[in-house]
Amino acid sequence: TSHHYDKFESAMEGTDVEIGVKIPVVSKIAETRIFGGYYYYDSSFREDIHGFKARVEVRAVPALIFDAEWYEDKEIHGSNYYVGARARLPFEIGNLFKGKNPFEGA
Numbered sequence: 001t002s003h004h005y006d007k008f009e010s011a012m013e014g015t016d017v018e019i020g021v022k023i024p025v026v027s028k029i030a031e032t033r034i035f036g037g038y039y040y041y042d043s044s045f046r047e048d049i050h051g052f053k054a055r056v057e058v059r060a061v062p063a064l065i066f067d068a069e070w071y072e073d074k075e076i077h078g079s080n081y082y083v084g085a086r087a088r089l090p091f092e093i094g095n096l097f098k099g100k101n102p103f104e105g106a
Contacts (some may be wrong), residue, residue: 014041018055031059039076049075061089 035055044046051072
């Protein structure tokens with residue numbers, strides 16, 4: 001006896017909403033925001049994924065952002081939490097063609 005299994009992947013339709021507020025007291029040191037939200041993804045191949053989420057975002061300096069996020073359902077990222085850092089650097093391609101610094105203002 002032999003068996004053949006196929007595994008399929010597909011994008012899931014759904015909704016991901018969140019709302020947040022800036023925390024004034026902490027933001028005097030570093031701009032800090034907290035968010036709460038809900039997500040719902042409809043799947044044709046498995047159970048639907050849905051649940052609540054929470055996120056904290058800290059802008060240490062204008063170009064450096066740290067964030068941590070918690071999800072009720074670990075199927076979203078393979079874990080219930082997500083921690084990250086982002087760098088935002090200004091880049092003007094027009095300055096590059098003019099012979100100027102494309103990162104002017106960084």
